[in-house]
Amino acid sequence: MPAITEEHLIESIAEALQYISYYHPADFVEAMSAAWEREENKGARDAMAQILVNSRMCAMGRRPICQDTGAANIHVKVGVEAPLKLKRSLQEICDEGTRQGYQRDTNPLRASVVVDPFGARRNSGDNTPCMLTVEMVAGDTVEVEVAAKGGGSENKAKFTTLNPSGNVADWVVETVESLGAGWCPPGILGIGVGGNADRVMALAKQALSEPIDMAELLRRGPKDRAEELRCEIYERVNALGIGAQGLGGVTTVLDVKVKSFPTHAASLPVGLIPNCAATRHVHFTLDGSGPAEFTPPSMDLYPDILLEAAGAQSRKLDLDNLNDDVLASLTPGETLLLSGTLYTGRDAAHKRMIEMLDRGEALPVDLRGKAIYYVGPVDAVGDEAIGPAGPTTSTRMDKFTDRILADTGLKLMVGKAERGPVALEAIAKHKAAYLIAVGGAAYLVSKAIKAAKPVAFEDLGMEAIYELRVEDMPVTVAVDTGGNSIHRTGPAEWKKKIAERV
Numbered sequence: 266m267p268a269i270t271e272e273h274l275i276e277s278i279a280e281a282l283q284y285i286s287y288y289h290p291a292d293f294v295e296a297m298s299a300a301w302e303r304e305e306n307k308g309a310r311d312a313m314a315q316i317l318v319n320s321r322m323c324a325m326g327r328r329p330i331c332q333d334t335g336a337a338n339i340h341v342k343v344g345v346e347a348p349l350k351l352k353r354s355l356q357e358i359c360d361e362g363t364r365q366g367y368q369r370d371t372n373p374l375r376a377s378v379v380v381d382p383f384g385a386r387r388n389s390g391d392n393t394p395c396m397l398t399v400e401m402v403a404g405d406t407v408e409v410e411v412a413a414k415g416g417g418s419e420n421k422a423k424f425t426t427l428n429p430s431g432n433v434a435d436w437v438v439e440t441v442e443s444l445g446a447g448w449c450p451p452g453i454l455g456i457g458v459g460g461n462a463d464r465v466m467a468l469a470k471q472a473l474s475e476p477i478d479m480a481e482l483l484r485r486g487p488k489d490r491a492e493e494l495r496c497e498i499y500e501r502v503n504a505l506g507i508g509a510q511g512l513g514g515v516t517t518v519l520d521v522k523v524k525s526f527p528t529h530a531a532s533l534p535v536g537l538i539p540n541c542a543a544t545r546h547v548h549f550t551l552d553g554s555g556p557a558e559f560t561p562p563s564m565d566l567y568p569d570i571l572l573e574a575a576g577a578q579s580r581k582l583d584l585d586n587l588n589d590d591v592l593a594s595l596t597p598g599e600t601l602l603l604s605g606t607l608y609t610g611r612d613a614a615h616k617r618m619i620e621m622l623d624r625g626e627a628l629p630v631d632l633r634g635k636a637i638y639y640v641g642p643v644d645a646v647g648d649e650a651i652g653p654a655g656p657t658t659s660t661r662m663d664k665f666t667d668r669i670l671a672d673t674g675l676k677l678m679v680g681k682a683e684r685g686p687v688a689l690e691a692i693a694k695h696k697a698a699y700l701i702a703v704g705g706a707a708y709l710v711s712k713a714i715k716a717a718k719p720v721a722f723e724d725l726g727m728e729a730i731y732e733l734r735v736e737d738m739p740v741t742v743a744v745d746t747g748g749n750s751i752h753r754t755g756p757a758e759w760k761k762k763i764a765e766r767v
């Protein structure tokens with residue numbers, strides 16, 4: 266048998282990362298299309314339509330599905346008899362594959378990994394190191410699972426150790442209800458049960474790479490305890506009414522995957538990791554015959570969707586003429602098309618702005634009466650004004666909101682998912698408003714951005730402040746000037762509606 270070389274691994278990993286950046290797995294597209302067809306809440310259905318249209322555009326244009334092109338999660342199963350011809354460590358080899366995968370000229374992916382995580386948080390620039398796990402298994406091949414996991418869904422990972430008599434489904438359902446929509450539902454829940462604290466999280470992560478087959482499972486009925494648990498959690502989580510993007514609706518999860526392992530008699534560890542609308546993973550096997558090859562999915566997978574979301578019925582909002590009357594007229598749930606100037610700014614830029622305000626320094630941009638977009642875009646290629654540029658989770662900016670609104674005169678924020686109590690209070694106090702774009706529709710959203718130039722904090726890379734010129738950017742009003750939030754009313758309304766049907 267010919268040797269499995271470093272080049273085989275590096276080239277396959279690089280190609281895999283490119284492939285998953287623009288091709289959703291076929292089972293995901295099918296499950297999302299079915300959920301879109303059965304969704305009853307118009308807002309949630311429009312959000313899913315944007316996700317599907319975006320997915321198709323990315324597959325055809327070979328550009329990233331989401332601006333958060335993820336951290337590379339690589340799981341390698343090395344056969345104990347595999348003819349390996351390697352000189353470097355597996356970490357170094359997989360990092361090289363990651364570096365090459367994220368830095369392709371034709372489709373550069375966003376560098377999101379920062380080193381010195383509780384200090385300087387300096388961007389490594391090429392998305393290395395990858396998150397590598399290795400297993401020795403029987404056989405003479407090397408199997409590799411490559412996933413690109415977004416930060417928003419990864420941030421919602423949870424762990425607990427229940428008493429042996431505890432109820433796993435109860436814990437999962439209560440936990441998902443508390444997560445909000447930052448993980449970009451509808452997606453998949455990976456659940457690990459058993460093992461110990463570290464093993465159970467690895468199980469939950471591995472579960473996310475299993476095929477989506479909930480429709481088939483519901484049709485044939487569960488055959489064992491794990492399948493019963495999957496069905497119970499699926500039904501109960503969907504009955505929460507969270508819906509796409511947390512707007513309320515009948516589908517919050519497309520599937521629930523469970524993996525278990527024996528555990529200590531005193532323990533019942535449970536791990537939960539959600540996967541977002543940018544579900545990205547692929548599996549390949551190396552046998553010495555060369556790097557892996559990947560087949561593009563068929564475009565026939567996609568349903569015919571007319572994008573009503575950005576349709577003529579949406580009100581147009583001029584971002585260069587925001588005034589108190591216009592802001593006061595915004596209603597939660599209303600769809601808008603934004604045109605004009607939009608500044609970007611997310612975690613690192615907010616932290617730096619607050620530090621400057623603390624020192625009494627003038628900010629490099631005048632935000633008075635303006636709008637800010639929480640986003641970390643992908644770099645542009647060709648004639649693009651900007652690469653994929655979908656919204657990031659706004660709750661991370663909550664603690665800065667009162668100060669920014671008070672000290673800069675900012676009036677409008679655009680992001681994704683709900684705002685927490687401190688932000689809602691600040692929005693009402695300053696008579697500002699909060700809009701959401703669809704998380705997971707980054708390439709589609711970027712088409713509304715006609716010009717982009719960095720105007721401050723360029724050293725922060727994708728977290729720099731850009732001045733964007735947008736035309737007809739589709740958004741939904743999430744919080745009005747009174748602090749009323751669609752993320753409170755939407756899921757509550759749909760939870761009630763679903764309960765009344767049972």
Ligand SMILES: O=C(O)C[C@H](O)C(=O)O
Nearest residue numbers: 333415416417641657658
């Ligand atoms: O880093 C990002 O762009 C965003 C992240 O994936 C999020 O969902 O908040």
